[in-house]
Amino acid sequence: AQRVTQPEKLLSVFKGAPVELKCNYSYSGSPELFWYVQYSRQRLQLLLRHISRESIKGFTADLNKGETSFHLKKPFAQEEDSAMYYCALSYGNNRLAFGKGNQVVVIP
């Protein structure tokens, strides 16, 4: 069965410091991984997907099939990055399996 694990629940970082959110997955098929973000009082929205290999708002994530990981990184955190971040795995008919999420707080 598919599973997504995000080990840290709360991550506090100072503005300008690097951010790394860990995500590990288990899935027997070919994985499609995403990071979704939820800012305060806003709805859940896509941040980035591994297929496009893009950088969004300074964030990048690389799929490592050997380590079954899809960690999210940003070299310099900004206050507007404070949000809830969910790693998600797409399986069968585009259903999403989410991790429990990481609350990121950027301290000014």
Added chain:
Amino acid sequence: GAGVSQSPRYKVAKRGQDVALRCDPISGHVSLFWYQQALGQGPEFLTYFQNEAQLDKSGLPSDRFFAERPEGSVSTLKIQRTQQEDSAVYLCASSLPRSASGEQYFGPGTRLTVT
């Protein structure tokens, strides 16, 4: 245009009552998903529609949960004889069919509290 909308935004039900939660997907999106998000958890898949066809209901936790999308647009999630463990945020999402991007567009959710 407008994004996915859900109503009501908040619902308080007494244990044993039936509730109906509505989702209006983005126009033209044939795929529609329902998720349940308990406090402190990530969203969990409940059911999936492609147009009016319910292709997967494997995530529905019990036979008290029922979803429909009769005309392939608006969807309703119904919970009969609500229990306290049903308290959660219910999220609806829509997408293009087998979207190459895999992106799902989420509504604001309905927060259900069962007392």
